[in-house]
Amino acid sequence: MQSAQCGSKLAPPDLQDMTAAMPRLGSAIMVDTFSYETLYSEKSVDTPLNPGVHAKYDFAVAYPAPETLPLDGLIQSLQSAVDSDSTKVLAELAYYPHQLGALELREYTAQKLATDRGFTVTPDEIALTNGSGEALGLVIQALTNPGDVVLAEEFVYMGTTAQLRRFGADIRGMAMDEGGIIPEALDTQITALAAAGEKPKYIYVIPEHQNPMGSTVSAERRKAILAICHKHGLPILEDDCYVDLRFKGDVQPAFRALDDSGIVVYVASYSKLLAPGLRLGYFTASPELMRRALSFKLGSGPNQFAAIAIEGYLRNNLESHKDNFNPLLKAKCNSMTAALEEHFGSSGATWSAPEGGCYVWLTMPEGSDIASIRDEVFEQGVGYVAGTNFEADASGRIGHNSARLCFAFESVEKNAEGIALLAQLFKQHGAM
């Protein structure tokens, strides 16, 4: 219907009449800047966008090896899906995705979890999400009231702590050593908090190739932590997004594989294994918790286009992809740690010895401050994330002399060059 045919109840008012009735507006409609000053919600914060700039040697990122990204394979998988059943693919794309996401990728994910992680869930117990970040945000919203105490590793992924804080969590750090969370310290901590009227609500843990420290929690510790969490009634939010990136040693069983009670919420991702730009993560949890978490979604399930490509590619190529991917990660890691040995060996610094994942955790001697010089070093060519950014409790007390170095993104050669430059810049700034 055109406007000329409309207006049966009321004729459309003439603009000139309207502005004549409101003379103080004049031509201001199209010129003056409208002020939102009193209109923003109380919860909204004016947050600068990521400037999107990179250092010459970018060890600050969190990206896996881009050289291994199977672009042609993903596109061929899409084409194969269309060639084998275009009606089905059309139907998948033509509908709004179900809240759980594309069924085929959920079926594949259920198989992968059974094979690789040793636990059985049905495809309907898996929800695909826009990266694991969305999964974490949804679960956090379903479990967190403002003021709730939540436990996380004392140094931990800042994307999760940012979401925890946004939904009001009071985050406390869990003591760690090279083997991750220390069960006995955890038990003592929870007991003490409960005695002080601050019983924690749940714990968040990255048990394989922890971000940022690189540690993996052993099966024995996982069982002990599960026992402690059952004793105190605390769910475990397990973030397993690095599990596919192991190039040395043995994978440990998922918390979720050790426990069918529902106490474990399991979150993982295809972002690290394939490509962050695909935006596909997933989670599984007890049915009611899943429903409550999914009710916080803005819109429907994640993109079907990437889901079809991922499912087709991984179903046929997971092992060959890992055979290509993980040795390269290993070479990149070795290049970085060899350069650390060469340039930091006599400095009193220590660093982790990763068995997988993307990160080396560098600790300079006590008293050294590499957090305050981060921006200058970045400008001079080397990017890293200072330890202060990963402090669970944001106290600024323990992270000044540490940094996360991503070995997975730059080339073998650039890892070596960049670490040499980093040593030079630390000396220049009096940090070593």
Next chain:
Amino acid sequence: MQSAQCGSKLAPPDLQDMTAAMPRLGSAIMVDTFSYETLYSEKSVDTPLNPGVHAKYDFAVAYPAPETLPLDGLIQSLQSAVDSDSTKVLAELAYYPHQLGALELREYTAQKLATDRGFTVTPDEIALTNGSGEALGLVIQALTNPGDVVLAEEFVYMGTTAQLRRFGADIRGMAMDEGGIIPEALDTQITALAAAGEKPKYIYVIPEHQNPMGSTVSAERRKAILAICHKHGLPILEDDCYVDLRFKGDVQPAFRALDDSGIVVYVASYSKLLAPGLRLGYFTASPELMRRALSFKLGSGPNQFAAIAIEGYLRNNLESHKDNFNPLLKAKCNSMTAALEEHFGSSGATWSAPEGGCYVWLTMPEGSDIASIRDEVFEQGVGYVAGTNFEADASGRIGHNSARLCFAFESVEKNAEGIALLAQLFKQHGAM
């Protein structure tokens, strides 16, 4: 590091020691169901998942013509992007997307807005989102405090009203006629609300091919509404997601094209033009409002994979796609309205005469209740969404005798068959 090499501070506790210390656990770790009863957040609601079932004649959906979905074209566009510069595509997928999303699609979107919608914004003033649903959710969070009065068309898209309610909005309906919002009634309403201490915060409007009513607001009315909103200091949240789906009559200028002051937040989508499963919408707003809205994102920008495919496809094929798409929409619409004329012509029912979009709005005579029989009619083969679902104020007062019928999804033939069956079922249930 393997666990055997770890544990420098504390040896990993033995599980048997832990369970011995906690005898009441026994083997319960892996058997009993963990109870979340006291752990859910106060804001979380146990919401059933969409059952994902479809009626034989599904007029309840909101999907554009699946036959026109350019699957091969999208895949070829991806392949072309890789062939022409695989390093660039790799870099785009290997990084986490910027909060604004893929630059190329933002550049294309800026050009499309200038050409098709008559306003100029830079690519950095556009944020891509996981469908327009995410865009709406982010803006709503940046502008809404619990209890805020928000105005929306009296019948309006339930996805938006669900989000508005979730963030605490007190939604009031704006009076409409066949030409959409009635400006004079709006001015009167705002004045009366303000006098009662309930000044609205902003208005939400779908000005082209409104969902569910199909109306388009004329340029004259838009100017009048802008003048009213400036007078009262109310931003306009413009949802333009149907604008590309016009098969008759003239497109009207976007609110955003009539006003550069920042008062208009413009949201649109590629879901309807191409495919819902691609999950790509976008919005543009004044800079601070955009930053605040984006700070509510869970995770980074939307998937780059679909973005690259969409950009490549539309840059070369927008016009030919619309030349294929819109005539089919028109044929489907004509088939449905002809069947309504044939089977409902003497019933006292009226229906809208769409110039585009996806929906016919059917209004049965006053007193008829087609909302209460919806589930039975669905089971018997015809799906529709009852008018009560679209009531902005959820009063349940005005929608019992109306329904939204999607003409865009089923075939020309099924539209005719389904309407014939609908008439038969309405008679069977005493609704006509």
